[in-house]
Amino acid sequence: MRFRPLALFALAVGLAVAAGDIASIDAQEKNNKKNNNKKKVDPPAPAPDKAPPADPDAKPAAKPLVSTIATPAVKDPVALAKVIDAEVNRKLAGAKVPASDRCTDEEFLRRAYLDITGVIPPADKARAFLDDRSGDKRAKLVDELLADEHFGRRMADIWTAKLFPKDSANRFVLKEPFYKWFEGQFNKNPGWDKIITSLVTATGTVADNPAVTYFLANRSVDKLTDTTAQHFLGIQLQCAQCHNHPFTSWKQTEYWGMAAFYSKVKADNPKNANKGADNTQIGVQEGRGPSKGKDFFPESAKTVPAKFLGGPDAGLDPNAAYRPALAKWMTGPDNPFFARAMVNRTWALLFGRGFINPVDDMLVENEASHPELLDALAVHVARAGEYDLKYLIKAICLSDAYQRTSKPQPANKDDHKLFSHMQVKVLSPEQLFDSLGQVTGNLKADGKAPKGAVGGMKGRVGNREAFVNFFLAGAETANTIDYETGIPQALRLMNSPIANSANSVRALVGANSKPADALEKIYLATLSRRPTDAEVKDLTAYVDRVGAGTAYGDILWAVLNSSEFTLVR
Amino acid sequence: MFSLKLQEKTRRDVLKLTAAGVFAPTLSGWLPLLAKAAPAGGSGKAKSCILLWMDGGPSHKDTWDLKPGSKGAGEFKPIHTAAAGVEISEHLPNVAKQMKHLSVIRSLNSKEGNHDRGTYMMHTGYAPNPTVVHSSFGSSFAYELASKHESLALPHCISINGPGVGAGFLGMAYSPFVVANPNGKIANLSPPAGIDEDRMNRRLEMLSLVERNFMSQKRGQGGVDHHAVYSKTVRMMKSPATRASLSLDSESAEVRDAYGRGSFGSGCLMARKLVELGVTFVEVSLGGWDTHRDAFDTLSKRLLPELDKGMAALVADLDQRGLLDSTVVAWMGDFGRTPRINQDAGRDHWPRSWSVVLGGGGIRGGQAVGDTDKDGVDIVDRPVGPMDVIATMTKAMDLDLATQWTTPRGRPIKLVDGGTPLKELI
Structure with a gap:
């Protein structure tokens, strides 16, 4: 109960914000970390006490999955994109906020590449797309990118970071097989329901079934319960581990009711790889009774029957495996959380923010910006849509909402939640590494990390992971909206060999290129656009002034260090 | 209902303030900057903090709380110090001479006995928690005081010999x-070989030119923040004072020898130079304290002599330069070590009753606060928690003990949560 007074204060802040205007909400949500002027503030109105469950006014903890909007009866990305636009436009009209223009091909190209495959387009692809005159080239590009194996890598980056905590207890747990498993699953795209079912019901050894790594990297019932709720259901449940949740009706019994599904997990402890142990042979089994693993149950653990979150007791047969029942409930067509969490996350992946933010805190009390659309997409994806992630991404990418420019208009520049214009995003460390590597050809993902380059985690990691850790600087995940890079990272981008290789310049520009051609190659390879006339004029003047021998290196250096390179327009 | 106006000073605002002077979203932003490298010094009024971090967990019974004749007393004898009644290890003779400036807290219980968790606890005052990543006190101090050092061409939070704990x-x-190594060159602080100053200036000119098109479209805050960070970074690269502060080349042999030329002594010297310029927080790490075996050789031959020289020289030097009153000096590690000696002639992890040292910044020196029993096992007087230590430092830094922030998830987090400054010290 230690957090109770703080939580009530936060709730009052939340109420105050809900009544504020759009700009303030966003400023509050995104930027407000400074709060020590509190004493100058009027005391918040006392928040009403948390309603007991019997209170008729109490909101149910789980909203049933129903849609008030008709959605296509079968998978139809074009029709689904129209549903999206009708709703987004209706909200914009209601708020009298104009929409920005459709983005240029250049903007779309780089955005779609980065959002879907996590890397900028190579120069030849950029040129071909920009010169393509066909009317359906954007849809074709989306199909091509979703079929590209880099899609799996992009998604594996995101999900491995969430489900494999950086923790010294995991130093001997093998990450690579898990990553590869995710990569393969996302590329095969069997359906998000199937992927998660494979994950939460996994048994066997790492060698046979790398999905078991989820349990090896989270070797306690509370970590499993927390990550399941947070990442698959979009619910922050962990506070209820120790006390009834101050914001909602989550009770400790709800927490331990969910945890009970994992109570029979027997996860092997990793062995000391420094002594030659083979950690591909450890694994996970579903035991017959409560797990006896060391520290598998925290001191705060309560023994309650397995119960679906916000739903009934599971009524499990104690002799049967528990986890399949959890997976079946989560991925069922009526689950109140699972599809909404998937839709909200996918939307945030593409727009920089979800309908509900933070994306993994989808409380009933946390109002969605577009509740009807969120529900419609969730209902559709859970039923007709077969939890097909690539299909959902495709439909969103075909919408006008996704294809808007990020250039705001005077009348919509303060809107950050109605999707009147695209949010500029920041390249994740992985996107930055892969994009820099593609341009310069001098970054090897699996090469040995340079000594002392590892930020935060000790141990032997590959070049790419070391780069990512250095750019995360101790944070768990990168901020996709705010540019938070610090001085050490800027120094590395400016002065390390990455952006200073004469070979990169030669490979990119070629020998004896005319300035206009050379500049076009540099710009297409990095910014996915041709330089403007003014840029050609100014940069050509520079080439003439200092000579091609150094000018192109300087220009490539400048482009790689520019904000336009490090941001997704 | 209260005004949202008061909430508007944000991380980003602080960042902007930090870069003030060069921050001007004009498109020729780089050139005035190049023409006139700003002085590196800060205002000099705000306080600084130097943390001496004993990585691995230092033993209290071999450093600050000797128990001659007790079970597991160890091999070292206590010696008198400049502070009447405060005795410390015989292997810290130079520090002993500075003890009028330093106080030992002998009754800390930090609860966490695992390296990761102990490091987190001692740096943040909080136990690790899956719902939020707390800021280390050093980063918190830097965050709060950054705006007082607008012209500083250095980061506000620096860690020498180790990664420290983040914000x-x-x-x-x-x-x-x-x-990474105070005796070496700072990675990437200078352009690579072949890029001289003229060429670097031309590159920055090109960067302005390349940015012009995108920045003119005003697509939000990202480009503006990028410019602020790059401006500050370039200023750091170009400021002669900054560069000098990150190199020990110009220090006399006498000074280098006084501090010791190992990474710790050199780190202490660099820390002094950095706080002199106005850096808010510097951590200097000395590794190797996880002495599960053959502890006494390691301590007497390597760790304690290196610590003794560096720490004593630092305190004396700060004092001589008039910086000690504005610089909090703290000594701590992951946790203490067992009062008993194990079969390998070492000591194991022990967070239950151990010692930390504070001084400077107005903290009263020359005292020993709290006590353990005759074997150094149980706290018998004045139990202190990590938050009390952070509260004491926060007060010494002239920061508001009620300082509180809101996480991106909307949860309020306090700099000092449930800790009280030690009245004996401040």
Whole structure:
């Protein structure tokens, strides 16, 4: 109960914000970390006490999955994109906020590449797309990118970071097989329901079934319960581990009711790889009774029957495996959380923010910006849509909402939640590494990390992971909206060999290129656009002034260090 | 209902303030900057903090709380210090001479006996928690005081010989800038070979030119923040004073010898130079304290002599330069070590009753606060928690003990949560 007074204060802040205007909400949500002027503030109105469950006014903890909007009866990305636009436009009209223009091909190209495959387009692809005159080239590009194996890598980056905590207890747990498993699953795209079912019901050894790594990297019932709720259901449940949740009706019994599904997990402890142990042979089994693993149950653990979150007791047969029942409930067509969490996350992946933010805190009390659309997409994806992630991404990418420019208009520049214009995003460390590597050809993902380059985690990691850790600087995940890079990272981008290789310049520009051609190659390879006339004029003047021998290196250096390179327009 | 106006000073505002002077979203922003490298010094009024971090967990019974004749007393004898009644290890003779400036807290219970968790606890005052990543006190101090050092051409939070602990939800701009080796060159502080100053200036000119098109479209804050970070970084690269502070080349042999030329002594010297310029927080790490075996050789031959020289020279030097009153000096590690000696002639992890040292910044020196029993096992007087230590430092830094932030998830987090400054010390 230690957090109770703080939580009530936060709730009052939340109420105050809900009544504020759009700009303030966003400023509050995104930027407000400074709060020590509190004493100058009027005391918040006392928040009403948390309603007991019997209170008729109490909101149910789980909203049933129903849609008030008709959605296509079968998978139809074009029709689904129209549903999206009708709703987004209706909200914009209601708020009298104009929409920005459709983005240029250049903007779309780089955005779609980065959002879907996590890397900028190579120069030849950029040129071909920009010169393509066909009317359906954007849809074709989306199909091509979703079929590209880099899609799996992009998604594996995101999900491995969430489900494999950086923790010294995991130093001997093998990450690579898990990553590869995710990569393969996302590329095969069997359906998000199937992927998660494979994950939460996994048994066997790492060698046979790398999905078991989820349990090896989270070797306690509370970590499993927390990550399941947070990442698959979009619910922050962990506070209820120790006390009834101050914001909602989550009770400790709800927490331990969910945890009970994992109570029979027997996860092997990793062995000391420094002594030659083979950690591909450890694994996970579903035991017959409560797990006896060391520290598998925290001191705060309560023994309650397995119960679906916000739903009934599971009524499990104690002799049967528990986890399949959890997976079946989560991925069922009526689950109140699972599809909404998937839709909200996918939307945030593409727009920089979800309908509900933070994306993994989808409380009933946390109002969605577009509740009807969120529900419609969730209902559709859970039923007709077969939890097909690539299909959902495709439909969103075909919408006008996704294809808007990020250039705001005077009348919509303060809107950050109605999707009147695209949010500029920041390249994740992985996107930055892969994009820099593609341009310069001098970054090897699996090469040995340079000594002392590892930020935060000790141990032997590959070049790419070391780069990512250095750019995360101790944070768990990168901020996709705010540019938070610090001085050490800027120094590395400016002065390390990455952006200073004469070979990169030669490979990119070629020998004896005319300035206009050379500049076009540099710009297409990095910014996915041709330089403007003014840029050609100014940069050509520079080439003439200092000579091609150094000018192109300087220009490539400048482009790689520019904000336009490090941001997704 | 209260006004949202008061909430508007944000991380980003602080960042902007930090870059003030060069921050002007004009498109020729780089050139005035190049023409006139700003002085590196800060205002000099705000306080600084130097943390001497004993990585691995230092033993209290071999350093600050000797128990001659007790079970597991160890091999070292206590000696008198400049502070009447305060005795410390015979292997810290130079520190002993500075003890009028330093006070030992002999009754800390930090609860966490695992390296990761102990490091987190001692740096943040909080136990690790899956719902939020807390800021280290050093990053918190830097975050709070950055605006008082607008013209500083250095990061506000620097960690020497180790990664330190980051700024958590306060954002990576306040995570430590890492100096991996104070005796070496700072990685990437200079352009690579072949890029002389003229050419670097031309490159920055090109960067302005390349940025012009995108920045003119005003697509939000990202480009503006990028410009602020690059401006500050370039200023750091170009400032002669900054560069000098990150190198020990110009220090006399006498000074180098006084501090010791190992990475710790050199780190202490660099820390002094950095706080002199106005850096808010510097951590200097000395590794190797995880002495599960053959502890006494390691301690007497390597760790304690290196610590003794560096720490004593630092305190004396700060004092001589008039900086000690504005610089909090703290000594701590992951946790203490067992009062008993194990079969390998070492000591194991022990967070239950151990010692930390504080001084400077107005903290009263010359005292021993709290006590353990005759074997150094149980606290018998004045139990102290990590938050009390952070509260004491926060007060010494002239920061508001009620300082509180809101995480991106909307949860309020306090700099000092449930800790009280030690009245004996401040």
